[in-house]
């Protein structure tokens with residue numbers, strides 16, 4: 001719940017021109033931004049303006065996402081917004097199951113499954129967020145917990161659909177201003193189990209939670225981490241570009257994002 005229309009437009013316009021000026025920031029990197037629903041259409045419009053950073057045949061090099069969408073296409077769901085509606089506003093990705101949605105808005109493994117299905121049905125990319133609370137980590141049960149979330153949401157998907165999914169592992173205890181940045185040692189096992197199950201099956205495995213310019217490189221170097229999901233540190237264009245620069249320099253085919 002950040003950024004007004006004006007702020008979101010300014011960010012998108014600034015990002016397009018920075019990428020035009022510094023195409024090396026796109027080296028091996030697929031950037032995405034996930035603004036609030038109110039700003040989707042305006043940001044799409046900014047990104048659609050022709051720029052030297054465009055990818056031939058596809059337009060902007062930056063992918064646009066929605067932070068949530070309902071699983072039904074339309075109907076009596078006052079206050080909700082569907083996948084066809086976010087697609088109509090320009091979204092290409094749909095973020096599903098962020099821990100704040102699970103904690104405050106009753107998102108369950110079953111609703112994440114329905115949303116993944118709807119997103120794929122409409123040709124968009126699901127960005128499934130998974131992650132355990134602190135108590136689960138303290139009990140040493142992270143692997144089982146996050147596999148349960150991922151398997152539940154992705155159950156029954158044929159290989160060609162699974163291959164379009166992005167998974168962001170975000171331990172709840174590491175997210176936001178109240179969060180504690182994870183150490184690389186704490187991320188090793190979760191990425192080991194996620195890689196065993198999903199590497200090569202999904203589009204990419206991302207890490208999120210207190211990512212910053214200070215720790216982005218060490219996060220990207222953890223085996224199994226293929227990209228980043230960045231909140232606060234990328235709210236400013238300068239912060240976003242700093243992290244993009246780090247990702248581009250690693251030479252991995254990374255994905256980085258801003259919510």
Ligand code: PGA
Nearest residue numbers: 175176209210211231232
């Ligand atoms: P953060 O947020 O990078 O500010 O911790 C991550 C998120 O929104 O999930």
